[in-house]
Each structure stands twice: as structure tokens, then as C-alpha cells.
Amino acid sequence: MDEMIRRTWIAHALALYTLTGFVASFFAPEDPITAARLAEAAGSSSGEAQSWNSVVGLLAISVFLLTTLATGWLIAWKRPGNSLGWVILAIPVLFATMPILTLAGYWLIPVDETAAGWLLLIAGANGEANMSWLPPIGLLMTQVPLRFPTGRLPSARWRAWSWFTIVWIVIATAIGSTAPEVAALGVGYGVDSPLAFIAWGDAAGVVSAIIFSVLGIAFFGSLTSLFVRYRSADAQERTQLRWMFWGCAVPITLLVLSWAISGALSAEPWAREMDVTAFVALSYSFIPLSILFAVLRLGLYAIDRIISRTISYALVLLTIVGIYVGIVIGVGSLFDGANQVLVALATLIAAAAFLPLMRWLQRVLDRRFDRARYDAEAVVEEFGSRIQTQVDPEATVPELRRAVERTLQPATVGVWVRGAPR
Numbered sequence: 001m002d003e004m005i006r007r008t009w010i011a012h013a014l015a016l017y018t019l020t021g022f023v024a025s026f027f028a029p030e031d032p033i034t035a036a037r038l039a040e041a042a043g044s045s046s047g048e049a050q051s052w053n054s055v056v057g058l059l060a061i062s063v064f065l066l067t068t069l070a071t072g073w074l075i076a077w078k079r080p081g082n083s084l085g086w087v088i089l090a091i092p093v094l095f096a097t098m099p100i101l102t103l104a105g106y107w108l109i110p111v112d113e114t115a116a117g118w119l120l121l122i123a124g125a126n127g128e129a130n131m132s133w134l135p136p137i138g139l140l141m142t143q144v145p146l147r148f149p150t151g152r153l154p155s156a157r158w159r160a161w162s163w164f165t166i167v168w169i170v171i172a173t174a175i176g177s178t179a180p181e182v183a184a185l186g187v188g189y190g191v192d193s194p195l196a197f198i199a200w201g202d203a204a205g206v207v208s209a210i211i212f213s214v215l216g217i218a219f220f221g222s223l224t225s226l227f228v229r230y231r232s233a234d235a236q237e238r239t240q241l242r243w244m245f246w247g248c249a250v251p252i253t254l255l256v257l258s259w260a261i262s263g264a265l266s267a268e269p270w271a272r273e274m275d276v277t278a279f280v281a282l283s284y285s286f287i288p289l290s291i292l293f294a295v296l297r298l299g300l301y302a303i304d305r306i307i308s309r310t311i312s313y314a315l316v317l318l319t320i321v322g323i324y325v326g327i328v329i330g331v332g333s334l335f336d337g338a339n340q341v342l343v344a345l346a347t348l349i350a351a352a353a354f355l356p357l358m359r360w361l362q363r364v365l366d367r368r369f370d371r372a373r374y375d376a377e378a379v380v381e382e383f384g385s386r387i388q389t390q391v392d393p394e395a396t397v398p399e400l401r402r403a404v405e406r407t408l409q410p411a412t413v414g415v416w417v418r419g420a421p422r
Helices: 002-024 032-042 047-078 083-108 113-123 134-147 158-176 180-185 201-231 235-264 269-273 277-283 286-296 304-331 339-369 371-387 393-408
Strands: none
Touching: 002 047, 002 083, 047 083, 047 277, 047 286, 083 113, 083 134, 134 158, 134 201, 134 235, 158 201, 201 235, 235 277, 235 286, 304 339
């Protein structure tokens, strides 16, 4: 039990760290070189399109990171023994680490430019030619389908494949960080890449093709692991696996196609102007959304009641705070000098509304997310109303037996009445 509690607190700490990293991204100083490139792009005919793509891309990656954080945190919190939750939670954690490393590297430039260069390289601070996105996206495309929904691999034979995908992601990230674009642009803030001495030369195209081709094989190979579980799954599990398959197949296909198009048609003017990054980034959200759908609609992990309670408490809290603030600030602006009276009145109204509002919201949400509990309560209430008008034990026993069978669904039911078992 202590180990479970410790893992639960780790999940909370990682979620808080991730949110801190997201906030830190707004405080990173602007890179003058990147700003100059954006200003040059804005002066071209496609400047407005590039600006719009950057806004859409920011919204797409924000949706993806928030849904992934919510999914990973929820599973790691309530099912800490399931490794899938920790794998999903690691994805936003890795992305949140990038702005923190960017800030650390920027502050370190006057002290040790070489160390700052390594930090900025890992963080992908130049914003364009970097491979810092690959480890988290690689986990999303390989380990999540491999370990859905149990957190374990389909069989021992898949262990070698899992390690192959992880090792190749590390190799591809390391080799991709030495690409000619990184050497030409630097790692951000005017700092040269610490790996600039590595030159690809004429082999640049071949190396890039090998890296992304093997990554595509790793992604689609991991996707096929869902079929292994599908063959031995029951009807409900097959529905969950179908949703997961399409949730993974769409972003994997779009990502691999974007690589193929950019590689094969890079010389075409229309291909250079086409930016599908935002659409690909938005498609990443399909994977955590598919898992959330399996949790909410298909009963995966049996945490419907937890979600129901979390949503109800959050809505009640927002409503009570809104009532309090509305009375104190809204009404207080109309009546000067009555702040103390309004504060007391707002407190009384909020306290009186809390329990009725909570009970109403729980019933509404239980009807949607925790249907089994809602139906059980309805049966118990129906039984209670019937026995109020029945005092004969002979007539009550069958009603009691039916209520127990419908709510608890036991294998057998025995009722003992004084004098004889029934």
C-alpha cells in the first residue's frame, strides 16, 4: 500500500512539473536569429500563411499535450501498477523539460557556452532543425500501442521489438542532431552546435532516408501488435482495441506521409510552401483521446466513478466560487459600504447551495459515467418504496432477492428468515 501511495504522489508531482514547464515556455527569451528568420518570412508573399500556420500549430500541440497529460496522469494516479499510464505521462514531461532546459542554457551562455550549447541542443531551442521531438513522439507511436491496455507487451516475443524501437529512437535522435541544418543554424541564441564538427557531406540524403524509413517501420510494426490482442479479446475489449487502432493509425500514417512528401518533393515550389505540421500535430491527440474514450465510454480500467466524482467536484467548486465572487464583486459594485454584509451573505448562499448542487450533479454525472452505480441506487430506492407498504415477510423476500440480484449480481442468493432458510 505504501508503494501505491508513493507512486500516486509521483504522478501528481510529474503532472505539476509538466504544468510548470508549460508556464516556463512563456518566459523563454526570444531568440534574435529565429526572430530575424520569422521577420524575413513575414516580408515574403507567404508570410501571412506562415504566421497562420504557426498559430494553428501552437493550438494543435497545446491540445495534444493537455489531452496526453490528462490521460497519463489519470491512469498513473488510479492505476499506478499499469505501465501504460507512466509511458503516456512521460510524453508531456519530456516536452515540458524542453523550455526548462532552454532557460537553463540561455542563462549559462555567459558562463560556459559549450555546456549551454548542449542544453540548447537537447531542448531544440532553435525551433526548426532539431530532433528533440522524436523521443516523446517515438514513445507515443511505439510503446503506447505496444502496451495498450494492460501495460504489458502482447507476449515475450514482442520484448525484442520494443527494445528495438527504443534503441532506434535514441540512435535516430542522436544522428539527426548532427544534421547539416543544425550545423548551419546553430542551437539557438547565436550558439554553435557542439556537434557541428560532424559533417554528413554528400551522404546527407541517404542518412536521412534511412533514419525516417526505419522509424516508419518501427511505428507501423508497433501498430500491428494491437491485432495480437484483438484475436484473444472479448467483445468489449475488441471495441476498445478498434478505437485504439484507428487512433494510432491516423497520426502514424499522416506523419510517415509527411516525411515521404517532404523527402520526395522537396524540390517542388508548392511542396516547400505546404506546411502540414499543424495537422500532423493535431492528429497526435487522437491517441490519448482514443484511450479516454475507452475509459469513459467502454469502461476501461473501471475508473468511471472516479471521473464522475472529479468532474462533479470541479463543477461544484467553480459554481460556488462564481456565486461568491458574483455577489461580493458584482452586487458590491452597486451598493457602496456594504462589503461586510455581502461577504457574509455570499458565504451563507454558497454554503447552502453546496450540498444540493453536489447531489444533483453527482446524479447527472453518474447517469452518464457511472451507470452501474446509478442503476443500483435506483433499484435500492424502488425496493425501499415497496417495502414501506409491505409488512408481510413472505411478500418481501422475493422483492429483496430481486433487488440483490440486480445490484450485486451474485452467483447464488440465500435469504434467512427466522425459523427457516429461503
